Amino acid sequence: MRERRLPILATIVVFLLLYAIGGFYFNNFLTTRVFGNLLTDNAFVIIAAIGMTFVILSGGIDLSVGSMIAFVGIVMAVLVRDGWHPLTAALVLIVFGFLLGALMGYIIDAFEIQPFIVTLTSMFMLRGLSAVISQDSVPINHPFAEAFGSFRIPFPIGKGWLSAEALVMIACLIVALIIAHRTRFGANVYAIGGDAQSALLLGVPVRKTVVGVYALNGVFAVVAGIVYALYTSSGYPLAAVGVELDAIAAVVIGGTLLTGGVGLVIGTVFGGLIQGLIQTLIIFDGTLDSWWIRIVIGGLLFVFIVLQKGIMRSVTALGSQGAA
């Protein structure tokens, strides 16, 4: 079991290392303001990645997250324009995300179609529907949206603050931690991701768990979309293209095994923050081009995947030694 903790330790070491690099090279890096902004700017990706963690833990994948964020943004913007309260719109959208996720989970499990392809169709569908609803960016003008945007809890030290986006993210994290580690559903997710066949034999309700995982992910994706819409104060059909990749990358860098069964929600948060830190570092530097972000994240992905492979190999080697 100790070897399995290694990826998350590596994640935290990388996070601290990046922070140290920033502090060493740039004057204003180690301030609460930079930290607060890091949380705010990456809140929506991290929320989406938290949902993705459950999907990947169960041995699946969801490609529709980015489209869902765009869809939520545009629907919310249009509903608010038509006089809805943002919170009512949010509630309706959360129910929608839950139902769509559950439907995807059902199709995946009942018809044994690969999650990759099923979620690909909903990725197309949601992106297309967003464009059908509106081709252009729709602004969100509502007192609630303004209050959300200007909400601040100052940190005890420094000039930084905790934004509403960051608070929603922290709330999502707490909910996810409870679900993952304190409920039977959470244990079942780990079980079917580890070995679906054995889980079924042990009496784990596989169908219910798979449907639940995708429904839960749908809810997290919608919340990410709501945060993103309020963060940008608008809905745009081409928003958040490729966020599903960022979310998957955050989960992998956070130490979750892509084969399922092993990983921690908290690791994903660090994975998301690491990506955010890389971006912040490159912006702070000012001379590096933005494409370095993609290359560095790709490189980190590679390192972490190889690291996981090595650890899994040594774990299985140890296991077979113990059995002999």
Place this chain on the structure above:
Amino acid sequence: MTELKAKPEAKRSLPTIVWPLLALAVMLVIDGIINPSFFSIRLVEGRLYGSLIDILYRGTPIALIAMGMAIVIGSRGIDLSVGSVVAISGAVMAHYIHADWNPWLIVLVTLGMGAFCGLWNGALVSLLGIQPIIATLILMVAGRGFALMINGPGIPTFRSEFFESLSTGQFLTIPTRLYLVVLVFVILWALLRKTAFGLFVEAVGSNASASRLAGVGTRVITIAAYAIIGVCSATAGIIITGDVRASDAVTSGLYTELDAILAVVLGGASLNGGRIYLANTLVGVLIIQSLTTSILMSGLPPEYNLVVKAIVILVVLLVQAPKLRSSIAVLFGSRGGKVKS
């Protein structure tokens, strides 16, 4: 048990290409009803024009990539990085056009770059044993960064008679790029069916450890499959970049991986590997492309493209799902209803 497992095989007396062809025929008939002039082909200034030609013409980049994808999927793999490889090869091509290299040399270098990208993916999958989705995700994420790096600031544009005629020109009234598709198809078909390579890939796809025990060089076969799709993607990159006469690293080849995978799936191949249907895949490409064309012709706004595409794909997938087929069989009182594994 053995009797039950043998059943679906025995049922398949029709060649697998029938279903995709039927879907394509339905699509084309609908197109013909929507637009009576759909099937007309005109000769204007020594070049054929018409909706059918247009479908073939626009489908070329996806067709090139999808044929490679069919092989990779046959080996039980998948390649998400093809769009990034398109961008990288476009950037390499533009770079050397600016350096005034010989066009044939540029083609060679660009295809070599594609092969290199494929080797990288193949090495991750076969040597390190990383899942294909994840292994190719790395290049998908980082690839466009490399393309931007090669491009430097801005989007490099160029003029090159050689590449323009290769991509948008015509030969004997038929667009040049269509010859290219035929050429790649013939080469791959010969490689798959006239040598043992195809058999080996399918063996690796159906049961990797069994074929390793049977003496198939699983690693080399897997790496070769990814190298092939790398070269295919680079070829598509040459066509796409030659068409727009610019190397746009951000949007060039965006989402082609999805279309290519869909084409393979529409062609009737399972993502679980084991079978390569090259011709079916091309029919799959034509289905996707004529779907796009019909949406445009039917007067629906182009935004509906993705929605309709998603619905069609979902229907095709559900129809193909063995689970649904067996439950329908139960519904109609067939005795083969006990298929449960």
